[in-house]
Amino acid sequence: MKISIFGLGYVGAVSLACLARDGHDVVGIDIDPAKLDLIRAGKTPVVEEGMVELMAKVVAGGKVSVTTDIYRAVLDTDISLICVGTPSAPNGSQDQSAILRICRDLGLAMREKRKPHVFVFRSTLMPGSVEEVLRPIIERESGKRDGVDFHLCFQPEFLREGSSIRDYDKPPFTIVGANGEAPVAVLRDLFGHLPCEFHVTSVRAAEMVKYCCNNFHAMKITFANESARLCEALGVDALEVMDLVCKDRQLNISAAYLKPGFAFGGSCLPKDLRATMYMAKMKDVELPLLGGILPSNRVHADHAIAKVLASGKRRIGMIGLSFKPGTDDLRESPLVLLAEQFIGKGLSLLVYDPEVHLSRLLGANSRFIEEHVPHIGAHLRSDIESVIAESDLLVVGLDDARIFESLERHVRPDQIVLDLVRLPAGVKLRGQVAGLCW
Ligand SMILES: NC(=O)c1ccc[n+]([C@@H]2O[C@H](COP(=O)([O-])OP(=O)(O)OC[C@H]3O[C@@H](n4cnc5c(N)ncnc54)[C@H](O)[C@@H]3O)[C@@H](O)[C@H]2O)c1
Structure with missing residues (x-):
């Protein structure tokens, strides 16, 4: 050529x-x-x-x-x-x-x-x-x-x-x-x-891929370096720790956690990040990248809240409340934050989560609900059909095939569906589906 x-x-x-x-x-x-x-x-x-x-x-x-x-x-x-x-x-x-x-x-x-x-x-x-x-x-x-x-x-x-x-x-x-x-x-x-x-x-995607790759590389380097500064201050061998971190090809060095979705939550990541930042503070170690993660996560949850409010719809149905499918753990679930905000803004809210039964919540899980959404019981429904039927906007926060089937069956063309879980391509809903940022 x-x-x-x-x-x-x-x-x-x-x-x-x-x-x-x-x-x-x-x-x-x-x-x-x-x-x-x-x-x-x-x-x-x-x-x-x-x-x-x-x-x-x-x-x-x-x-x-x-x-x-x-x-x-x-x-x-x-x-x-x-x-x-x-x-x-x-x-x-x-x-x-x-x-x-x-x-x-x-x-x-x-x-x-x-x-x-x-x-x-x-x-x-x-x-x-x-x-x-x-x-x-x-x-x-x-x-x-x-x-x-x-x-x-x-x-x-x-x-x-x-x-x-x-x-x-x-x-x-x-x-x-x-x-x-x-x-x-x-x-x-x-x-x-x-x-x-x-x-x-x-x-456009090809132009953007280059930035995402370079940003990812820069973030990896900084993550390793911040982790090493904390290790040094705590008297831990940073090279050995990061060597071990890199050996996990299932969750660490893999595509896991690298697809856009909703904010993270649950009983582990937020509390361990907070403890990490506390350790750093005690040792006078600055960790701007790690310290930026929880605020960024909050911005992501706020993005979903802003989309719902911007729709002008007042009857909101939430599908999912716990922080991930298959658990009733509500501690630090970003979906609870959403519910809290919707109730606080005076929107009418209905919630369906197949795993969550208030009467069965115990200990820290129950206390978390008491502190954040004490009246959530009035909003919880045990069937998804009525939540869909009585809402103008549905927030889908649960990645579950049975949920998707129900949505396919019952969602109406006049309804907005805010997708927080990346609905599979095969799921065809009659409503106006909007991804959180996709
Ligand atoms: N350097 C890398 O490792 C790397 C890797 C991937 C992508 N990139 C990207 O590729 C691009 C080039 O990077 P680089 O490092 O090769 O840049 P560079 O600065 O080394 O080279 C750019 C060349 O373009 C020439 N130039 C400027 N104006 C010109 C004109 N009007 N006509 C002809 N030549 C002109 C300059 O004289 C220079 O020789 C940048 O956008 C960079 O971000 C660089």
Whole structure:
């Protein structure tokens, strides 16, 4: 394939060398003449393991050229990878000046091109950038249409500096955000041989995946470091503890707890987080990440409350009260918080939870109810049918197949259903279903 690469920093230079190694004809474009001179001379513009040898080899093999002529680069190639920097602006937003400038030039070049062209954005971009900001620029400057005369897509880059050639050859996955088959087919040809899964999604989702991955990595590092600072203060071997934490592949290093849902609660997580923060306070250890978890959890519960209030409906039915299916443990259940708020706001509330029978609640569980929703008994119903029948808005907080069957049977088209549990795709309700944030 004939490929042009815009921006020859870490991402662009490594892609250029690896694509040329894989047999493609690659032309590199950068505004920094020093980088172009280095590549012309068979040298690497970035310090990366293996790049000195690889760049010398691919340049000597005649597969690489460099230019500042954007027009020729677009006219003479089939596909462009855009890898310019998108650094932080002083206010924390993304400085897109380089990519905006490039897109104007790419559009002008497309004005003259008679054949279709694929533009692949590899720079990290805030969701919506490609479709709402960059596409209009290229369409305006070229007088041509995305999806007809050219194809825009977004493919986040996952290489890490220091191991970038290895990461290029073995990425965690390939994600392509596109609106049509044409650019996907081209990227399958380019990257389909890599030993990883190839996922196609929307452009916006592909843009966002990059942020979620980087944020997750940053959060993991900070979690380990905060845990280590606390371990140190408590005289515990942090390396040993985190080694053991990492050995749990069922709950710790797995997809468990990583799907969006409702706020957590129950008798363990909140109390243990509180005790952790107390230990840290006693030892003067600052743990901003761990300390932010309970407030964030509360914000999530408040989000559900706000959605219910914003609906304007006053007859609310809650399906589920305990903190998870199969238990009658109400301690710190975020659904109890919801009930408390709805009652406090004067809404009419009915609650169904197959596991919760007030007369059977004992000890701490019973005390929790006494403290938070002492009159909940007046709102509890033993059958789901009447709760559905007498509500305008239903909050589904229980993940249970029998509940879903009842909802499928009894929910009416005029009812709103706020889904806190990610209702399975197969569950078809007649009401207006809204996910909490999905
Ligand atoms: N560095 C990484 O490990 C990494 C990994 C994944 C994603 N990314 C993302 O990829 C993008 C590029 O990152 P990088 O580290 O390679 O950046 P970089 O700063 O190393 O390189 C960017 C290059 O773009 C060039 N450039 C700027 N304006 C230009 C223009 N108008 N025309 C042509 N070239 C221009 C610069 O001269 C520079 O050589 C960023 O969005 C970054 O967030 C980087």
